[in-house]
Amino acid sequence: MTSGFLQFANHYLMWNEGPLIWISDALIVLAVVAIVATLTYTKRWGWLWREWITTTDHKRIGIMYLICALLMLFRGGVDALLMRTQLAFPGEHFLNAEHYDQIFTTHGTIMILFMAMPFIFALFNIVVPLQIGARDVAFPYLNAISFWLFFFGALLFNISFVFGGSPDAGWVSYPPLTELGYDPGPGENYYLVAINLSGIGTIATGINFLVTILRMRAPGMTWNRVPLFTWSVLASCIVILAAFPALTVALALLLLDRIAGTHFFTVLHGGNPMMFINLFWVWGHPEVYIVILPAFGVYSEVVATFSRKAIFGYKSMVASLLLISVISYLVWAHHFFTMGAGADVNTFFAIASMCVGIPTGVKIFNWLFTMYRGRIRLTLPMLWTLAFIPNFVTGGATGILLAAAPEDYQYHNSYFLIAHFHQTLIGGVVYGMLAGMYYWWPKMFGFKLDEKSGKIAFWLWNIGFYVCFMPQYALGLMGMQRRMYTYPANMGWNTLNLASTIGAYLMGLAFLVIVWQILYSIRHGERDVTGDPWDGRTLEWSLPSPVPEYNFAVIPTVTARDMWWAAKYEGQMEHVRPRAEDIRDIHVPKHTARPFLIGLSFFIAGFGLVFEWYVLTAVGFASVLCCLLLRALEEDDEMVIAADTIRQHEATLGRV
Amino acid sequence: MKRGSRWWRAGLLALAPFALAGCGQDVLVLHPAGPAAREIDRLIILSVILLLVVIVPVFALTIYIVWRYRDKPDNRAPYTPQWTESRALEWIWWSIPMVIVGVLGAYTAKTTFALTRPPESNSNVVTVDVVSLDWKWLFLYPDQHVATVNYCVIPTGVPVQFVLTSDAPINSFWVPQLAGQEYTMPGMALRLWVQADHPGNYYGHGANFTGKGFAEMSFTVEARSESAFRLWAQGLEQHAPALTDAGYQLLKKPGVTGRLSYGNFPKGLFDQVVWQDGGQYMSGMWGTPTMGSMDGQSGSNLASLGGGDGR
Numbered sequence: 001m002t003s004g005f006l007q008f009a010n011h012y013l014m015w016n017e018g019p020l021i022w023i024s025d026a027l028i029v030l031a032v033v034a035i036v037a038t039l040t041y042t043k044r045w046g047w048l049w050r051e052w053i054t055t056t057d058h059k060r061i062g063i064m065y066l067i068c069a070l071l072m073l074f075r076g077g078v079d080a081l082l083m084r085t086q087l088a089f090p091g092e093h094f095l096n097a098e099h100y101d102q103i104f105t106t107h108g109t110i111m112i113l114f115m116a117m118p119f120i121f122a123l124f125n126i127v128v129p130l131q132i133g134a135r136d137v138a139f140p141y142l143n144a145i146s147f148w149l150f151f152f153g154a155l156l157f158n159i160s161f162v163f164g165g166s167p168d169a170g171w172v173s174y175p176p177l178t179e180l181g182y183d184p185g186p187g188e189n190y191y192l193v194a195i196n197l198s199g200i201g202t203i204a205t206g207i208n209f210l211v212t213i214l215r216m217r218a219p220g221m222t223w224n225r226v227p228l229f230t231w232s233v234l235a236s237c238i239v240i241l242a243a244f245p246a247l248t249v250a251l252a253l254l255l256l257d258r259i260a261g262t263h264f265f266t267v268l269h270g271g272n273p274m275m276f277i278n279l280f281w282v283w284g285h286p287e288v289y290i291v292i293l294p295a296f297g298v299y300s301e302v303v304a305t306f307s308r309k310a311i312f313g314y315k316s317m318v319a320s321l322l323l324i325s326v327i328s329y330l331v332w333a334h335h336f337f338t339m340g341a342g343a344d345v346n347t348f349f350a351i352a353s354m355c356v357g358i359p360t361g362v363k364i365f366n367w368l369f370t371m372y373r374g375r376i377r378l379t380l381p382m383l384w385t386l387a388f389i390p391n392f393v394t395g396g397a398t399g400i401l402l403a404a405a406p407e408d409y410q411y412h413n414s415y416f417l418i419a420h421f422h423q424t425l426i427g428g429v430v431y432g433m434l435a436g437m438y439y440w441w442p443k444m445f446g447f448k449l450d451e452k453s454g455k456i457a458f459w460l461w462n463i464g465f466y467v468c469f470m471p472q473y474a475l476g477l478m479g480m481q482r483r484m485y486t487y488p489a490n491m492g493w494n495t496l497n498l499a500s501t502i503g504a505y506l507m508g509l510a511f512l513v514i515v516w517q518i519l520y521s522i523r524h525g526e527r528d529v530t531g532d533p534w535d536g537r538t539l540e541w542s543l544p545s546p547v548p549e550y551n552f553a554v555i556p557t558v559t560a561r562d563m564w565w566a567a568k569y570e571g572q573m574e575h576v577r578p579r580a581e582d583i584r585d586i587h588v589p590k591h592t593a594r595p596f597l598i599g600l601s602f603f604i605a606g607f608g609l610v611f612e613w614y615v616l617t618a619v620g621f622a623s624v625l626c627c628l629l630l631r632a633l634e635e636d637d638e639m640v641i642a643a644d645t646i647r648q649h650e651a652t653l654g655r656v
Numbered sequence: 657m658k659r660g661s662r663w664w665r666a667g668l669l670a671l672a673p674f675a676l677a678g679c680g681q682d683v684l685v686l687h688p689a690g691p692a693a694r695e696i697d698r699l700i701i702l703s704v705i706l707l708l709v710v711i712v713p714v715f716a717l718t719i720y721i722v723w724r725y726r727d728k729p730d731n732r733a734p735y736t737p738q739w740t741e742s743r744a745l746e747w748i749w750w751s752i753p754m755v756i757v758g759v760l761g762a763y764t765a766k767t768t769f770a771l772t773r774p775p776e777s778n779s780n781v782v783t784v785d786v787v788s789l790d791w792k793w794l795f796l797y798p799d800q801h802v803a804t805v806n807y808c809v810i811p812t813g814v815p816v817q818f819v820l821t822s823d824a825p826i827n828s829f830w831v832p833q834l835a836g837q838e839y840t841m842p843g844m845a846l847r848l849w850v851q852a853d854h855p856g857n858y859y860g861h862g863a864n865f866t867g868k869g870f871a872e873m874s875f876t877v878e879a880r881s882e883s884a885f886r887l888w889a890q891g892l893e894q895h896a897p898a899l900t901d902a903g904y905q906l907l908k909k910p911g912v913t914g915r916l917s918y919g920n921f922p923k924g925l926f927d928q929v930v931w932q933d934g935g936q937y938m939s940g941m942w943g944t945p946t947m948g949s950m951d952g953q954s955g956s957n958l959a960s961l962g963g964g965d966g967r
Contacts, residue, residue: 097868170865176842177825177866182790267842267933273826274841307725310740316750338828339839340846343769350768351761358753361710365749368717373736375727386722393714397707404703404760406696406767409836410685413828413863477685479832483865488874491859492682 012164020099024162054591056140057549061147062125063444066437068151069119072110073430075158077511079107084468084504087497090489100485101168102187106161108171113195114154116291116425117202119433121150123294124209124233126440130540131227133218133558135551138211140589141637146201146208148599153198156606160190164611167191170483172280173254175265175273180258189610192255197606199248206240209233218539220558227538227562228304228311231318232297235325236290242329243286250279259612274339281332288425289328293321295432296363299385302435303367305534306382307374310562313366320359327356337405338412346405353403360396364389379534380454384435387462391427395420398473413483416476419469426465434514442533446545447525450517457513464506471496471503537562542576544653550586550641553650554578580656583646587638598627684832689858689879690851691775692835699767706756771836774815775851782816782885784808785926788827788840788862790910791869796926800889803899805907805916807876811885812855818848823908823929828863831877837863845930852879872912893919901925 009015015022039045052060082103086095095103125143129136137143160166164186169178178188213234217226226234253264254276263271304311311317333341333349341349367389376382398420402408411417442448475496480487487493526533532541539556540547542564556576560566567576605620607613650656681687688694724733774781785796786808795808810816820829822840829848830837838848852858862873880888896919899907904925907913922928 097871101865101868169867174826174864182825182867308727308735309737312740313742313746314740316746336839338837340841340844343772347765347768350764351757354757354761354764358750358757361753362746362749364714366746368714368721369742369745370740371721371725373734373739374725375731375735376722376725377727386718389718390715393711397711400707400757400760401700401703404699404764404767406764406771406836407700407703409771409838410693410696410700410832412837413830413865474683477683479684479830479859479861481830481861481863484871486871492680 013162014165017099020095021162028162049593050591053596054593056136056144056589056592056595058125058129058137058140058143059444059547061143062122062127064147065118065122065125065150066444068154069115069122069433072115072118072154074511076107076111076115077508079103079110081504081508083107084501086485087487088501089498090487090494092486095485097485098168101170101483102161102166104483105167105170105191106157109157109167109191109195110154112171112287112291112425113198114150114157116429116433117198118150118154119429120236120291120294121146121202121205123229123298123433123436123440124205126444127436127540128209128212128230128233129216130443130543130547130551131230131538132213132216132221133539133552133556134212134216135555135586136588137208138216139208141592141595141631142204143208144592144595145598146205148595149201149204149602150198152599152603152606153194153196153201156197156603156610157190157194160187160194160610164190172277172284174280175254175257175276176267178254178258179266181266186610189255189258189612192251192258193606193609196248196251196255197602199244199251200602202240203244203248206237206244210237210241213237218552218555218558221563224314225558225561225563228300228314228317228321229294229297229538232293232295232300232321235321236293239286239290239293239325239328243283243290246279247283247287250276250283255609259609277336277339278332281335282329285332285335286325286328288421289324291429292424292432293324295388295429295436296321298381298432298436298439299367299388301538302381302385302439303370304562305439305536306377306379306385307371308377308535309370309374310537310565311366312369312372313362314561316362317366320362323359324356327352327359331356331403334403334405334408337408350403350405350408354400356403357396357400360392364393379438380449380451380458381435381439381534383455383458384431384438387458388427388431388435391423391431391465395423395427399424411476413481414476415472415480415482418482419472419476422469422472426469439534440540442528442545443531443540443543444546447521447527448533450521450525453513453517453520457510457517460513461507461510464503464508464510466503468500468503468507471500475500532564537565539563539576542567542573544655548646548649548653550588550646552578553586553646553655554582577655578650580647580650583643583650583656585643586641586646588641590637590639592637594627594631598624601627684859687833689833689856690835690853692771692849692851693833695767695770695775696836699763702763703760706760710752710756771849774817774849776815778815780814782811782814784810784816784818786818786820786829786840787926787929788820788822788824788829788866788873789908790824790866791862791873792907792911792913793829793860793862793873793875794907796921797889798926800893801920802889802892802896803918803921804892805913806874807878807915809878809880809885809888810850810852811882812852812879814851814882816850816852818850819926820846820848821926821930823932825866826864827866827873829860830863831858831860833858834877834879839864843930843933845926850877852877855880855884867910869910869912892917895919899925 039048052064055061082095083100086092086100167173167187167190169183169188173188173191176182213230256262257264257266263269265271265273265276267273300311300317331349331353333345334353337346402411402417402420438449438454475493478491478493480491480493528545531544542556543551564576567573601620601623605617605624608616608620647656686697688697783798785798787794787796793806795804797803818829820838820840821844822842826842827840828837829840831850834852835848835850838846856879858877858879860875860877862870896917898920899918899922901922904922
């Protein structure tokens with residue numbers, strides 16, 4: 001009995017691997033106990049189930065995405081700090097090679113797929129329907145399924161750390177390193193299954209928001225009047241739809257190689273690892289535009305609002321968004337200039353990659369000229385937006401250096417590359433998401449986040465960022481490769497690595513300050529009673545904060561590009577606000593547990609696939625089928641909010 | 657005024673480490689020691705200058721705009737909330753990046769093609785076949801019939817073609833001071849042209865992650881005069897033990913080793929490594945495996961083919 005348990009503990013729980021695992025186990029147990037105890041003590045189980053787990057309300061789903069994104073930012077950030085601790089000094093033994101390999105793999109995968117993606121989806125969900133004057137997304141039920149697939153995908157990926165072992169072949173997961181011959185064990189399976197689970201959800205989200213924006217805009221909102229954030233979501237969704245299936249296919253085929261003995265990407269029997277690498281980056285490069293485009297959208301909204309000026313060159317801004325989403329498909333091979341393609345191929349992809357700089361450059365100038373002759377308020381969203389500009393200009397410039405194929409022969413896989421993509425992904429995407437979070441926070445929760453602690457976090461983060469990543473450009477030029485778990489002392493890399501580690505810790509500190517800021521603001525944050533705390537421009541600011549379940553009591557008719565701004569300054573707010581006699585009954589989807597159960601079933605099936613316990617897989621998929629069948633047979637999935645109830649509610653908000 | 661100058665000085669101080677780093681010998685990429693790496697270095701400098709033409713004005717403009725148009729009650733700068741279009745201005749910033757991409761693209765194309773050719777037209781080409789293993793580098797000299805592990809010796813002033821493959825996961829062969837990197841791929845052979853100006857030891861390292869021992873995959877490229885190179889090869893041939901097939905299988909096992917030298921190796925070993933798993937997807941690119949017979953005295957089929965691929 002005990003020996004059986006010990007075997008289980010060592011094999012699956014990896015208790016023989018030392019304190020890192022024990023600490024994680026203890027923290028997980030503590031966190032679970034704390035959550036269960038709190039929910040029980042405050043009698044919140046019913047609330048959790050009714051208001052959150054079974055909801056199909058886009059705003060609540062958005063908030064759940066946001067919470068997950070922040071949690072994953074924490075997890076990925078801890079990974080980053082572990083790596084930087086290991087690299088602070090040459091020849092350290094804080095982590096061994098295997099642990100380091102697992103940690104950089106989970107860091108990359110989590111940050112891009114389980115942090116950046118839910119963060120943009122949080123904003124998609126919270127903002128888009130409100131901005132275009134809709135009651136919900138096109139398919140609220142599917143939207144809930146997307147969220148739960150993401151959630152259980154992320155959960156599956158994260159439990160690998162304490163159950164069975166994390167993937168350790170890098171977030172790009174190139175075969176043949178990831179084929180069974182070099183990488184047995186469940187870690188890589190976790191990666192393949194978990195990403196595909198959430199990937200299915202992502203494709204559904206892409207469809208959902210594409211249809212929402214195409215079909216559900218308020219009357220009068222012509223393409224010329226669509227807010228730029230919504231435009232950016234549209235561009236991002238187009239890229240999702242065309243790019244994500246390539247990843248799904250690549251990962252599914254690699255999984256088949258590993259569990260069914262196929263040879264898609266082996267070197268033996270006619271397989272071809274280069275095929276995986278191509279498929280991966282056919283998704284992988286567009287992926288970075290999927291996450292940066294919505295950030296561009298956020299900056300456009302923030303710059304216009306806090307300069308008190310309409311966005312400069314709206315048409316160019318839209319054109320450049322769409323142009324970037326098209327060019328994004330033509331650049332994937334720049335991730336492997338060194339894989340032996342001919343000079344002609346490399347030249348094509350080099351110049352195509354540089355071309356991305358053209359529309360991006362235009363956007364930067366248009367943001368600058370939106371501020372020009374405006375009135376700039378240095379609020380938190382605006383600070384992060386302003387900090388983004390030098391960051392992205394530098395990161396974009398080093399991107400152009402990397403795009404020049406011959407230069408890439410020197411930068412490829414070095415810390416120069418690491419510095420570049422962190423500068424664009426943090427300086428571009430994370431800054432954008434933080435700006436968006438600060439900007440729309442009052443809309444979500446009805447209060448602003450505290451400015452003072454926010455500014456401390458801002459400066460800590462920004463100083464930390466430059467101290468962390470500028471030295472990495474130099475390290476790359478000095479010949480330091482990525483993914484080395486340690487390095488010799490005689491290369492002259494020591495000082496810069498130490499600096500980089502210090503910078504990383506400053507950013508970690510900044511994250512803690514942001515957490516403090518949120519907790520502090522829940523009690524003490526400035527309440528938003530008007531629904532328009534920033535003097536906003538678009539429709540969402542015409543609504544009360546937080547927004548009622550039905551969003552718009554009466555769908556407004558749009559007559560201008562910045563509708564709310566126009567209404568405010570022409571003194572015609574009543575055109576946007578509801579009139580009591582126009583309010584009718586509103587149909588909203590019923591709460592449903594099935595999206596959650598579908599996610600859970602996929603999780604069980606996926607867990608079975610990871611360990612090749614096929615009974616579990618069969619049970620999971622059977623349960624998915626049951627859920628789908630029940631959904632297909634469902635007759636009545638809507639409930640009605642009576643016009644009187646709405647009228648009363650709007651009256652208490654002082655709107656009718 | 658005083659405050660401004662203090663900021664300026666602080667900024668200079670913050671940049672100093674980078675400027676110093678740029679001059680230091682440790683910055684391998686910016687200290688090329690051969691024509692191939694120098695060609696890349698020239699492109700780096702050109703592109704940095706071109707980009708600074710944009711970056712510096714953008715930074716200046718950002719600071720100026722944020723400063724001038726900040727929201728202060730006594731700010732008397734113009735405020736034009738409806739001014740949102742200017743065809744002329746937009747033409748300017750659509751065309752500036754286009755011109756820069758045009759110029760840089762042209763030079764990039766030129767350099768990309770140049771690097772596929774030997775750095776100098778010199779019939780005296782030396783071939784070194786490279787096999788990346790878990791977690792070591794095997795160098796085979798088809799013409800000198802010697803082999804080394806984790807170091808190699810090349811003659812100075814002569815184009816050296818490294819022919820790269822892998823008998824392990826994909827790695828990347830990188831000697832920053834001599835040339836940019838190229839992948840080593842199982843079932844494929846890619847070429848990388850390298851040339852060293854002066855004798856010296858040059859740092860090399862695998863640049864594509866291959867698992868647990870990856871961090872130990874460094875190697876040294878020792879450049880020596882042509883006569884010293886010949887002497888070295890002869891010395892190995894006479895005194896070093898031979899690499900046998902069994903020895904190769906041992907070497908292939910995952911693990912880390914130091915430097916090793918061999919006075920001989922099984923003929924055709926490199927081709928065997930490339931073709932062992934079929935390499936089907938290569939057939940269209942390299943022709944049939946028997947084409948190696950075209951070049952009898954070379955130990956390598958693939959090196960002699962040129963193939964139009966790799967560099």
